[in-house]
Amino acid sequence: MKKNITYLKDCYGCGVCVKACPTKIISLKETSDGFYAPIILEQDKCIDCGLCLRICAFNHDSVAQDSTSTDSYAAWSNNPIVREHCSSGGIGFEIGRWAIDNGYKAVGVRYNPLKNRAEHYIASTVEDFMPSVGSKYIPSYTAEAFDEINLKEKYLVTGTPCQIDSFRRLIRQHKKEDNFILLDFFCHGVPSLLLWDKYTSELKEKIGNISYASWRNKSTGWHDSWAINADSTENKGTPGWKVFYDLTTNEKRHAYHSRMSEGDLFYSFFFGHYCLNMCCHKSCKYKLESSAADIRIGDLWGNKYKNNEAGVSVVLAFTPRGKQVLSDLQNLCTLVSEPLEVSTEGQMKHCAPMPAIRDKVIGQLRSQKSLKEIKSGLIFRYNLRFLPGRIINKIKRTL
Incomplete structure (x- = not known):
């Protein structure tokens, strides 16, 4: 067998191998389970260089860099509008x-309503960068944007830890690390696109064709910010519509609003780990300060900032380049030095646990069943098995 990514299974789907391949025979495609994976359609054109495997983070047991010194901060923008939105x-x-x-x-991530997906793109102006604001809780398609990157130019590249790990290996291979700042974030895991497709299909029945979507909104406070906001070209005006300020357009707009705290089905599946990528359960090596990036960011959950509803970021700087960037941000942001145990409190320390029904849930996401039917049927029966133990544990905690 030739030395290429053909034999890899359940990889991260970072797409960096598409950029790395000198013969351009690798493509990034969606699998039947709803995740991105590389494929090679013309094996006879493979020159057996092995480059795709050398830069593949999934193909290595360790992370691409070992940080010997980590600077840790609580941080927020000094601009109240930026912080709010x-x-x-x-x-x-x-x-x-x-x-x-x-x-x-x-290089950030935006939502493309025409293709109903999150995708990496390249921004040259602050205005172009605006659509990248906010988290996107679905896999991002990277192949086109990564392929457009000119390694001789200067870029900030943002991505999941596994995407950034592979990208670090790529620019190191080409001796171009000095041209890049790499930024990743604390990652919970990525859910199947089948979940997002079914969720938006059901949402379209309520509001019409979706023209905008976001995954976080702090209108009821930072600690209750897991919400789907969606606008449509038809604007049916169904119950659940709210007015909010859109940082990307600097205008107020109407959007359908659904919160996790009120039973939003997308978040029920996501935080239940019912349909995450298999590698998120078995192969994630990027928890806490394990990173190939220059800087890692996220939400600073934990006791110290639990009463702050304006929003607080955790920022970790691993490299001299990352530390210099944060030093240059002093006029734009407030940076409060915090011990690592404070800044990473509340972050996942291990791979996401895999429910025994994970494969069955993904199978039902392919079916005609609604998300509500899947949750009230398969997931409800699964959780019912653990109810007595949970009741006992709650009583113990109370006592």
Whole structure:
């Protein structure tokens, strides 16, 4: 067998191998389970260089860099509008704005309503960077944006830890690390696109064709910010519509609003780990401060900031380059030095646990059953098995 990614199974789907392949025979496709994976359609054109395997984070047991010194901060934007409308403290947006102002292009993630997917793209101006604001809780399609990157130019590249690990290996292979700032985040895992497709299909029946979607909203506070906001071209005006401020357009707009705290079905599946990528359960090596990035960001959950509803970011800087960027942000952001145990409190320390019904849930996501039917049937019966133990544990905690 030739030395290429053909034999890999349940990989991260980061798509960096598409960029790395010198013969351009690798494509990124959606699998039947709803995840991105590389495929090679023309094996006879493979030159057996092995480059795709050398840069593949999934193909290595260790992370691409070992940080010997980590700077740890609580952080937030000094601009109250930015802080209000970003997922946590707005530090990701401020890093992107700083990078663009200093001659970098910014590679972020936006939602494409025409293709109903999250996708990486390249922004050259702060205005172009606006659609990347906020978290996207679905897999991102990277192949096109990564392929457009000119390794001789300067870029800030944002992605999941596994995407960034592979990208670090790519630029190291080409000796171009000095041209890049790499930014990742604390990742919970990525759910099957089958979940998002079914969720939006059902949402379209309520509001019409979706023209906008976001996954976080702090209108009821940062600690209750898991909400789907969706706008449509038809604007049917069904119950659940709210007015909110859109940072990407600097205008107020109407959107359908559904919160996790009120039973939103997308988040029920996502946080229940019912349909995450298999590698999120078995092969994630990027928890806490394990990262190939220059900087890692996320929400600073935990006791110290539990009463702060404006949003607080955790920021970890692993490299001299990352630490210099944060130093240059002093006028844009507030950075409070915190011990690592404070900044990472509340973050996942291990791979996501895999429910025994994970494969059955994905199978039913392919069926005609609604999300409500899947949850009230298969998932309800599964959780019912553990109810007595949960009641006993709750009584013990109370006592």
